[in-house]
């Protein structure tokens with residue numbers, strides 16, 4: 001039995017309210033790169049509508065300054081410890 005279910009990607013322009021929630025819960029992947037050095041990103045911050053990505057190293061460097069002003073701070077550096 002072939003189930004070719006495809007997610008409906010149609011833009012109705014009605015349900016954009018969920019965008020923020022999706023951004024906030026999106027996890028980082030190996031495709032996400034640190035804005036500073038290009039290493040794999042483990043921290044994602046939203047700041048004034050811009051997405052900032054940092055590796056563990058640069059996240060620590062910028063955390064003190066940015067975390068307080070960022071809209072949110074998504075930290076996956078615990079993945080580095082494993």
Ligand SMILES: [Zn+2]
Nearest residue numbers: 034037055058
């Ligand atoms: Zn970096």
